[in-house]
Amino acid sequence: MVGVRTPSAEVAKAASVESAVVAAARASYGRLIALLAARDGDLAASEDALSEAFAAALKVWPTRGIPANPDAWLLTTARNRLINAHRHEAVKARGMDEILRRMDAPSAAQEPIPDKRLALMFVCAHPAIQEDIRTPLMLQTILGLDAGRIASAFLISPTTMGQRLVRAKAKIKAAGIGFKVPDLDALPERLEDVLSAIYAAFGASFDAVAGSDDCNMSLAEEAIFLARVLVSLMPQEPEALGLLALMLYVDARKAARWGPDGAFVPLKDQDATLWERAKIVEAEDLLVRASKLNRLGRFQIEAAIQSIHVQAPITGTTNWAALRSFHELLLTQRPSIGAFVSYAAVLQAMWQGRSALEVLSSLDASDVSTYQPFWVTLAAAHRACGEEEAAARAMERAIGLTENPRVRAFLLGERSALID
Template sequence: MAEAHRREWAFVLATTVRVTRDLDTAEEAVQDAYVQALRTWPRDGVPRRPGAWLTTAARRNALNALERRKTLQRKLPLLLEPEDAPMPELHAIPDDRLRLIFTCCHPALAPEAHVALTLRLVCGVATADIARAFLVAEATMAARLTRAKKKIAAARIPYRVPSVADLPGRLDAVLTVIHLLYSTGHTAHSGQDLVRDDLAERALDLARMLHLLLPAAREAAGLLALLLVHQARRTTRTDGHGRLLRLEEQDRSAWDRELIAEADRLLVASLTAGPPGRFTLQAAIAAVHAQAAAYEETDWPQILTLYGALLRVWPSPVVALNRAVALSMVDGPEAALAEVEALEREGRLAGYRYLPATKADLLHRLGRDAEAVEAYRAALALSDNAAEQEFLAERARLLTP
């Protein structure tokens, strides 16, 4: 059942919304379908096509709910336009998931609501994992999701395919959603495995669809290039026992060169078409890493330059932290540590496990192992992923006298 939830939720919910054009009604119908599956599958066996079974059950539940519309309409937040309004054309976007993502990214909602609502409703990502992606408490994210739904109800936002003219204005929010979805799968925030293949593959599929939908959008191409480079080295990020491997430890001969070449073609086209945005610059950084035949041959000055450009177009503390890593490889760990400690004092990355992990590595390189152990332990306390926990605990153990 857990596997069916991870793999089928997006398809089942998005398809059900097409029937109801009402988020709450659709989500309730899909949840009821999963409850029905919990009752019947142990008795009758898992169907050959679990997604089709769940979709049929959810659609039936939704249609039953719509029959009771006159009774329920005062209680449910509607996404419908007036009854005599013409049905929107549904063929403009070729996939229900993308259609629903663009709907959740309606301009009446705040940008942070776009991402959180889409990750929760379209992608089925747990509220706790969304909260970690946003560096906020789970209760804060739950409240944010509730406010977003209330805003949908108050604004009576319709389930409508955006026109061609409206698509570019919604693009950045959609790109952010897909990127965060891939990030959640690329390094799972919790659980035993470092990677959640279902989320990573779902995000890559959506990125490909978006690029096909908007081939002239440079940032859509940049995002796809970024995900392709990450996907190319996915299988080398852990060893045969699931132990996390750092970039310098990975077997570069096992990286998927076809995916890297595809990313390079997208990246060249995006860079030559105009000023690069944040996803294109991130893809360029990833490409520089991928082009190095060995870790020792990495062009760190180029990466540092690219991070500087990225920080100008996207002044994020996470980008500043990553730039500090590149700075350490160019100017040494002491210069980088000063920037990391400044970020630490600033407080915007409080609770972000990669800040103390980065600090620990820099302290170790400076010979300050006792302090490094404390920083590794601080990072360990912030991680819920078993592979990361094992890595951090091992690093602390090796440096403990």
């Protein structure tokens, strides 16, 4: 029986090849797509070609072994697939043989593969692309996430998400959006779009409003990965550093957000020993690096706010005055609804309930009617002013707008305390 592989050995080998393909996909997907699509801007065709290359890898690698440079193998295979697709459809039928024949040419296999992911990020967040599809586009092209998972995270039907992605890719090709990093004069504004698209994957402005930790964190890891890619490609951009720091601060607290019984724990009651020290240290370093570049921006300010929150358990007291200043600074940079509500939450926590109510009542009712953090903060501000009935009414609205069942249970408890 020498030389005859047992079935279990076959399976083990197949499994290791499969994991090699999966590893290649995770590490290199965006890199390869960016290179393939940079030629003619056809993202859809590039994705098809790359997924065929991955399928070919699953077929070929088990018998011929995993190539020395898997990325180069995949790139060459996908490129040939693209060329074949362009030449004539008839080749498709014997595409696999064709690919295999061409694959034997070991040319260029050891050359480093250039990283064009930065250009691809700017393409995905281009002003010509509808804002709500920029983040999904980035998640799909850079990370290779499937449309169904993206759709679920954004609460969109999978069919609709698929159609929107297809349309956006068609637009990139048809409009001839260039695969390049914008010129210096356009860079700040375009970078802001890229940063916002990454942050949108992370989930909205949460935790900034204490007690309203009600957001979808299912893509937090992906968002942090995207920010890491951006920071590695633009190490001198303080706002990219700020964004990564911000997300690391928030992510570091995730284990403390839920108690042993699964109940929601608001920031002020969290067990700080459960915070991930390594992430906080990294975030602090990033923030220091950013500040040395001397260009303040929204994400650095928001990261600084988080930094003050994580220092509270160390110093034993929250530096509310500093929090207030940073929130005021944030409002001058970016007067969003979330920023106003966060500011009001800080005022309320500083026993300035009346001022908090003034800030909240200055907001447009139609902007806040379904914005849960507004109602949570309004309830807290009313309570700080001794207006328990109004507080209970606001809390009722907050509960009705809450998606996370554990946060809902927590707020129901808060409301009962108000009524009793």
